[in-house]
Amino acid sequence: MEVKEKQLFIKAEKSQGKFPLMNVEDFPLPPKIEEKEQKIKTEFLVKSLPLVLFSASSDETRPALSGINFLTNEELVIVATDGFRLSLVKTKKEKQLPSVIVPADFLREINHFIKDEKEVHFSYSEKEKVIRFKMGESEFYSRLIEGEFPPFDKVIPQEKKTTVKLEREEFLRKVKLISVFARDFSYIIVLEIDKNGVRFMPKTTEGEENTSFQEAEVEGEDQRVAFNYKFLLDLLNAVGGKNIIIEILRSDAPVVFKLENNQDFLHIIMPVRIQE
Numbered sequence: 001m002e003v004k005e006k007q008l009f010i011k012a013e014k015s016q017g018k019f020p021l022m023n024v025e026d027f028p029l030p031p032k033i034e035e036k037e038q039k040i041k042t043e044f045l046v047k048s049l050p051l052v053l054f055s056a057s058s059d060e061t062r063p064a065l066s067g068i069n070f071l072t073n074e075e076l077v078i079v080a081t082d083g084f085r086l087s088l089v090k091t092k093k094e095k096q097l098p099s100v101i102v103p104a105d106f107l108r109e110i111n112h113f114i115k116d117e118k119e120v121h122f123s124y125s126e127k128e129k130v131i132r133f134k135m136g137e138s139e140f141y142s143r144l145i146e147g148e149f150p151p152f153d154k155v156i157p158q159e160k161k162t163t164v165k166l167e168r169e170e171f172l173r174k175v176k177l178i179s180v181f182a183r184d185f186s187y188i189i190v191l192e193i194d195k196n197g198v199r200f201m202p203k204t205t206e207g208e209e210n211t212s213f214q215e216a217e218v219e220g221e222d223q224r225v226a227f228n229y230k231f232l233l234d235l236l237n238a239v240g241g242k243n244i245i246i247e248i249l250r251s252d253a254p255v256v257f258k259l260e261n262n263q264d265f266l267h268i269i270m271p272v273r274i275q276e
Helices: 042-053 104-113 168-182 229-238
Strands: 002-004 007-012 015-020 038-041 067-072 075-081 085-092 100-103 119-125 130-135 138-143 162-167 188-194 197-202 212-215 217-220 223-228 243-248 255-259 262-269
Touching (some): 042 075, 042 104, 042 119, 042 229, 100 104, 100 138, 104 138, 168 197, 168 212, 168 229, 188 229, 223 229
Antiparallel strands (some): 002 007, 038 119, 067 100, 119 130, 188 197, 188 223, 197 212, 255 262
16 A cells, blocks of 8 residues: 555555545644533433424525524424424423524434433534534534524414324325325325314325225314325324324414324424315
């Protein structure tokens, strides 16, 4: 093995190869963080991050939406949205964490490494706009996202006309089943809700063809609402628990999804408008 002319040459028996090298100046050391280090219990991050990460946008032209918004007031609120859906988790504030927007991709990587840790060391530089997580001998740095996070509280409905309680795993199976027929029709499935339960169908179906029914506990008015089924699958695969609670105002208003066993979680999906 030898290095010459910015290339690494490797030779072993009858094989050889060369690899380009990169300038060390292209990889500067991370900035020094002077602020005091804090400890965070990993249980909170491991449980909370998967509930919001799937809602972050992958659109780099809207940087704020590609991050997870951490808000600290009387309680800690974690929010993610891509403009079509929103996930929110609230928890009791145990540490004085800053209000920042952290890249979702960075937090996905962090979530892989912290699962076997009881706590992580956390620090943040206001001057450098950098966040650091430390686990043992490993340190992870990320630039924070600058910009304004959308005023998400304005899209959370304060009213509802229909409440539906569905068994989550059966709900997931029904969506997967009808998605087979919906793929050729803009990925849209329709939920028809009455006092007996929910009927699932692709948006073009009339009558009983290509439909599936799930019994449910329903309170309030009958509803007919349509969704991109991919958004439903993302939600149902990310959350646990036995039952999902759906709260609907009308077919063109944001629809709220809650977990029966977790009052601190809330998810919103904007329905798709369809012709009646």
